[in-house]
Amino acid sequence: MMRHIHLGDVDQSAIASLEKKRIARTYSAGDRLFAQDEVPDGMYCLQSGHVLLWHSDRFGHKTSFRMVGPGELIGYRSLLGNDPHSANAEALDACHACFFPRVDVEQFIYCNPSVTRQFFRILARDRGPPDALLLRGQHLSIRIRLIYFLLIMKAHHGRRGTDGTLVYNLPLSRTNIASLIGARPETVTRAIKELKRDGVAIFQNRRVLVPDAKKLLEEVGIDAMPK
Amino acid sequence: MMRHIHLGDVDQSAIASLEKKRIARTYSAGDRLFAQDEVPDGMYCLQSGHVLLWHSDRFGHKTSFRMVGPGELIGYRSLLGNDPHSANAEALDACHACFFPRVDVEQFIYCNPSVTRQFFRILARDRGPPDALLLRGQHLSIRIRLIYFLLIMKAHHGRRGTDGTLVYNLPLSRTNIASLIGARPETVTRAIKELKRDGVAIFQNRRVLVPDAKKLLEEVGIDAMPK
DNA sequence: CGTACCGTTGAGGTGAGTCAAAGTAAGTGG
């Protein structure tokens, strides 16, 4: 199955000509699609699998800021900003991705105002900044950050089971989760234990079960996730 | 004196026609250029004064993420993303700003690929996300975050005095600084006191003096700020 | 059957938050 970049009503011939340029690549867990400080030579559309974007500072602190799933674009910020990659893109499991070379992306973007507009939206709506407020806000306890984490992941990675249970398939280690919400693995373990005790969420292996999604929302005191 | 948006070599007539549409506005301390959740109807170029961008969550926690100085653009993310403003833009002192109505901005952006490219860069290079890692990273002490704060502010708000002293003019309250680096005002006060004791930085009123800029860099263990 | 990696548990320490009170500065109006 081929996944397409979702761009609404756009000149089909432009898309077709971009699709011709795509290069299929496969990765296994641990591989990097690109690494911090590399100069981008194109961008990726993930077909299957999961990719973690993380940044490493000079002290070796690893800060993850986005987990990408099938259908999402990767590497567009650095490409469009014409800057070296500010993050590592690491495959969490077996991945298929389409690579689009820089020149073809640029041709595509500028071929048509409506495509250009779409890319402005993609850039402007990058979830990183607003999500960071929820995932890393100092004034929020680790428990609440975990809840926000689940709420944010719901959109791309949660599936509603037959009995209303929310099921996540997240190929993330405790350490990964910790670095996403700005905590330590031990603390994540403890918070997860409490969520289980309270019947809010059950983390088993790399699966998460949420018996009642309403409880998540109650806990953070809202009726629905913003946007 | 009229400040212009810096866009490199761009069709002068396009700029001229945009400039004709600009609307000069003035604000005094505390005024809002726009408020969270409002629908953007254009964007701003700050001529003089300072503006603080901050976000308020449902619990009333105030998180500031950018202080804007003369010559900088404000409100472009929401405009280009076609979303309601996700932040408040509040004048910290007397401000002059040019407002550019949405239609005119759009015409300008799409009139010319090189302008379009520039705006992609502006969006992609938004300092918010990378700065947030340094200003709000849990693994960094408040002292270090304050140092990063000064290093980040150096670019737009620091001036080198005659004797090599670095001088900042920051119309920010302790509370503002606290909300920028993810701390409490009391903690900021204490950290500032220690920086003074160690001869690293002297905060007096709304001015900051840094006798030796090298000390800032030493403290965070780098030779220069990234980018 | 080891080795290596990840996850869990426990004990102990601490940086920053919280709370409350005192100090300071900047307006405002008589």
Place this chain on the structure above:
DNA sequence: CCACTTACTTTGACTCACCTCAACGGTACG
């Protein structure tokens, strides 16, 4: 010019959520 208000800053004492460190347990894989 001086009371009075209001808002911001500083200080000190106390508390706590999370980090750190260290040991142990589980599971996968050669």
